Structures are given as structure tokens and as C-alpha cells.
Amino acid sequence: MKTREGGRIVDEAAVIARVRAGEPEAYAELVRAHTGIALRAAAALGAGADAEDVVQQAFVKAYGALGRFRDGAAFRPWLLSIVANETRNTVRTAARQRTLADREAAFAEAEPLIPESADPAVATLETERRAALLSALEQLSEEHRLVVTYRYLLDMDEPDTAQALGWPRGTVKSRLNRALKKLGRLLPDFRPREGGDERE
Amino acid sequence: MSVSDGRESYEGAPQLPDELRALGRALDARHGGGGEAGGSESMVERVLAQILAEQTPVPVQEAGPSGIRARLRTVRRWMRMRRRALVAALCGLLTVLVLTPPVRAAVFDWFGFGGVEVRYDPSAVPSAGAEVPGCGRSVTLAQARERAGFEPLVPDALGVPDAVTVTGEPQGRFLVSLCWREDGHTVRVDEYPARLDPGFVKTVREPPEWLSLGGTASPDGVQDPALWFARPHLLSFWLVDADGDRHTREERTAGPTLLWTHAVGGVPGGDLTFRLEGMGSKGRAVEIAKSLDRDE
Numbered sequence: 001m002k003t004r005e006g007g008r009i010v011d012e013a014a015v016i017a018r019v020r021a022g023e024p025e026a027y028a029e030l031v032r033a034h035t036g037i038a039l040r041a042a043a044a045l046g047a048g049a050d051a052e053d054v055v056q057q058a059f060v061k062a063y064g065a066l067g068r069f070r071d072g073a074a075f076r077p078w079l080l081s082i083v084a085n086e087t088r089n090t091v092r093t094a095a096r097q098r099t100l101a102d103r104e105a106a107f108a109e110a111e112p113l114i115p116e117s118a119d120p121a122v123a124t125l126e127t128e129r130r131a132a133l134l135s136a137l138e139q140l141s142e143e144h145r146l147v148v149t150y151r152y153l154l155d156m157d158e159p160d161t162a163q164a165l166g167w168p169r170g171t172v173k174s175r176l177n178r179a180l181k182k183l184g185r186l187l188p189d190f191r192p193r194e195g196g197d198e199r200e
Numbered sequence: 201m202s203v204s205d206g207r208e209s210y211e212g213a214p215q216l217p218d219e220l221r222a223l224g225r226a227l228d229a230r231h232g233g234g235g236e237a238g239g240s241e242s243m244v245e246r247v248l249a250q251i252l253a254e255q256t257p258v259p260v261q262e263a264g265p266s267g268i269r270a271r272l273r274t275v276r277r278w279m280r281m282r283r284r285a286l287v288a289a290l291c292g293l294l295t296v297l298v299l300t301p302p303v304r305a306a307v308f309d310w311f312g313f314g315g316v317e318v319r320y321d322p323s324a325v326p327s328a329g330a331e332v333p334g335c336g337r338s339v340t341l342a343q344a345r346e347r348a349g350f351e352p353l354v355p356d357a358l359g360v361p362d363a364v365t366v367t368g369e370p371q372g373r374f375l376v377s378l379c380w381r382e383d384g385h386t387v388r389v390d391e392y393p394a395r396l397d398p399g400f401v402k403t404v405r406e407p408p409e410w411l412s413l414g415g416t417a418s419p420d421g422v423q424d425p426a427l428w429f430a431r432p433h434l435l436s437f438w439l440v441d442a443d444g445d446r447h448t449r450e451e452r453t454a455g456p457t458l459l460w461t462h463a464v465g466g467v468p469g470g471d472l473t474f475r476l477e478g479m480g481s482k483g484r485a486v487e488i489a490k491s492l493d494r495d496e
Binding site: 019020022024025027028031032035036039040043044052055056059060063064065066067069071129130133134148149152153154155180183184187 | 241257
């Protein structure tokens with residue numbers, strides 16, 4: 001599956017080299033390529049209405065830290081860990097941690113933009129389903145919520161997830177497994193009737 | 201809740217990843233105002249404007265990996281490259297730590313009062329069958345006193361020495377040697393004013409044994425200490441030739457030796473250092489050392 005940003009072909013190493021060589025304008029290419037996923041990450045991590053400010057700050061900080069970026073590493077997980085930091089700081093300092101209700105409202109609002117839900121009935125169903133998913137996510141532990149967010153909501157592969165979270169690959173794998181099982185248990189309504197493994 | 205219509209593919213957890221991805225994409229819809237591309241462009245403008253406004257310095261690639269983790273990496277690489285040398289050095293260090301404390305104490309203490317330096321060297325192999333050197337041509341005790349500048353003390357237990365010699369030492373100091381013949385071999389006592397710079401260097405393969413002569417307690421309350429070197433060891437000492445000023449470092453193998461000091465009233469600085477060589481019995485050596493008190 002290709003994300004929209006992933007569709008853009010950017011030779012990151014070359015761009016980073018140009019920025020380091022004193023060409024700040026080249027940084028525009030990195031910003032352009034990763035704004036979408038960065039905004040999604042900020043939103044998923046609870047930045048709410050501050051998501052754009054958070055992402056802007058994260059990009060500026062990433063620019064300043066580009067000298068420490070390890071050659072050959074992936075830029076996206078590196079950027080997203082900065083975004084996650086910025087989100088945490090913003091949410092904490094502003095004491096505006098989004099409540100579950102806020103997020104649900106935001107999703108309900110956004111719903112009409114989702115193309116495959118043109119049918120109002122399907123749209124309602126999806127809204128309900130997503131509210132349930134969000135509610136289940138909220139009930140996960142911080143670590144489980146993070147690994148699910150990076151791996152699926154941000155659609156990163158396991159190595160990038162591991163890099164962004166700073167965890168070993170094995171930890172990502174095992175926490176992801178447990179998180180999915182818990183999510184499954186927290187979503188009983190959407191279970192197939194015949195798949196009764198409630199005690200899992 | 202009816203989920204069956206058009207949703208037959210839902211199989212619980214196996215379907216969750218795709219649902220979660222869709223949830224993630226749904227998040228995108230809330231941002232970007234006039235569409236994704238517009239969102240990116242406005243973000244580009246905002247970021248570049250801030251970078252230029254704040255005059256954020258151009259990021260210069262730091263030489264090599266940076267940060268604490270990177271520094272640890274560097275250290276680890278360095279350790280890997282030098283592991284053998286490090287292990288060797290650490291083993292050497294441990295050997296020194298384990299083996300030297302008593303000897304270091306000896307060096308310190310003897311510097312303080314004895315003028316004898318004890319060095320530990322497991323590779324110092326004394327030659328076999330070495331004999332205690334005799335004293336050579338004898339002078340009288342009175343002559344010795346005149347030349348050496350101090351009154352030589354004679355351990356009562358050994359009686360009148362068969363020979364007495366005076367040897368010049370660096371910096372105008374003198375060593376008085378007393379020799380006796382006992383059962384076909386030589387017993388020898390060297391005595392000289394205790395001072396800081398060592399006249400003798402004993403290189404030993406095992407630390408000497410601390411003894412207490414147990415006679416008069418010194419002013420600080422410590423019983424007269426003595427060092428017993430049970431094994432033959434290498435002994436280095438100064439020699440001054442006939443001119444009196446040129447000296448060389450000589451080395452010989454010394455047999456069992458007792459080292460001690462003795463306070464003497466008439467000597468500036470107080471103490472004489474004694475070394476008794478040629479006495480195989482520790483008990484007898486201690487008796488001889490103690491007999492200096494009776495002599496006074």
C-alpha cells in the first residue's frame with residue numbers, strides 16, 4: 001500500500017546533502033514529502049487543533065538537527081519521533097490533551113471527506129466503527145497505543161516503527177501482537193459471531 | 201448492531217490492521233484545508249519562513265556519529281579493536297593491585313626510616329648458592345666510628361665482630377659493616393644512618409614478612425617493626441671507589457635478611473638502619489636484633 005507522500009520520489013540523501021551544503025531551500029522537498037504523514041502523526045498522537053503548529057515546529061527542529069541525522073537512515077521515522085516529541089510537549093504545556101469526545105467529534109466532522117463512504121448509511125456505519133476503534137485505542141496502554149499508531153495509523157513498516165519508537169524490532173513485534181489481541185477483545189460488536197474467543 | 205451487510209470480510213483481529221490504516225487515512229482528511237497538496241505547500245512556506253526568520257544555522261554534518269549513543273558506539277568500537285591490549289593492561293593492573301600493597305607499604309615505611317627500598321619483581325631470579333660477602337680488611341670499631349661519623353652498634357648476641365669495615369656511600373655518607381664467622385659461613389650486619397634516599401634496593405619475588413621486635417615502643421606507640429626476607433633476593437647497593445666520589449650500582453643475591461631500625465642517641469636524625477644477613481633462622485635473627493637493646 002502506498003501512502004500519498006510515499007508516492008513522491010525524493011532522493012532524501014541527496015536533498016539532505018544539499019541542505020547541509022548551505023541550501024535551505026532544498027529542505028522544501030523534505031517538508032513537501034512528509035507533511036501529510038507528519039500531520040497524521042500529530043493528529044493521531046493527540047495534537048488536535050495544534051497539529052499544524054506542532055508539525056511546523058517539528059520541521060524547524062528537524063532542520064536544526066539535520067547535522068546529527070545519520071547518513072543512510074530513514075528520514076521519516078526520524079522526523080516522526082520529533083513530531084511525537086513536539087506533540088507531547090504541546091499537549092502537556094497547553095494541558096489540552098484531547099478527550100475521547102473531542103476526537104470522536106473531529107472524526108465525525110471529517111467523515112464526509114472519506115470517498116468510499118459516499119453512501120450516507122455506510123458513512124454512518126464507518127463513523128460508528130471508527131469511534132469504537134478510537135475508544136478501544138484509548139483503552140490500550142501507552143506503549144500499545146503507540147505501536148499500533150506508528151505501525152498502522154501511520155502505516156510504517158516494522159523497522160521504521162522500531163526506529164521511530166527507539167525500540168528493538170522484537171519488542172515492536174511482540175507489543176504489536178498483544179495490542180492487536182487486546183483491540184480485538186475491546187471490539188466485541190465487530191467480531192464475527194462464530195469466532196467466539198472471548199477468553200483469549 | 202448489524203455489521204453483516206457488505207462486511208462479510210470482517211474476521212475480527214485479522215481485519216484490524218486494514219481498519220486501523222483506514223482510520224489513519226481518515227485523520228488526513230481533517231487537515232490540509234484546500235486539499236493535500238495545498239497543505240504541503242503552506243507547510244513548506246511556514247517552515248522555510250521560520251527557518252529564515254530565525255536564521256537557523258545551516259545544519260553542518262557532525263564529524264562521525266554524534267550524541268551519547270554514538271559516542272558509546274565509538275568507545276565500543278575502540279574497545280573491540282584494543283580488547284587484547286586492554287585485557288593485558290587490566291591483568292597487569294590487577295596483578296599490581298593484588299600483589300603490591302604490602303610491598304608498597306614496605307617501600308613507604310622504609311623510605312621513612314630505613315633508606316631501603318623494596319621492589320617487587322616476580323622475574324627477579326637470585327643466583328643459587330650465593331654467599332654472604334665478607335667484610336674484607338678490617339678496621340677497629342674506633343676507626344670505623346671516626347670515618348663513618350657515628351658510633352657503630354654491635355648486637356650483643358653476636359659478640360665482638362671478626363671484621364669491621366666502612367664503605368663510602370653517595371653524598372658523603374658511610375656504611376659500617378660488621379662480620380662474624382659462624383659455622384663456616386659469614387654473618388654480616390650493615391648499619392647506617394636512616395635517611396630518605398635508599399642506599400639499598402631489595403628486589404623480591406615475594407613480599408617480606410613484617411615482624412615486631414617488641415622491645416621498646418617507639419614514641420608513636422608502634423612496636424619496633426622489622427622486615428624479614430626469608431628467601432634469597434636481589435640486592436642492589438651503591439659502591440664508591442677509592443676516589444670517594446665515583447660510585448656504581450652493584451647487584452648481588454642476598455640470602456635471608458632481617459631489616460630493622462634502632463634509635464641511637466648520638467646520631468643526628470635519630471635512627472640507624474640495620475640489615476642482618478647470613479642468619480637462616482628468623483628467631484635467631486630477631487634475637488640478634490633485640491640484643492642491641494641489651495648492648496646499650
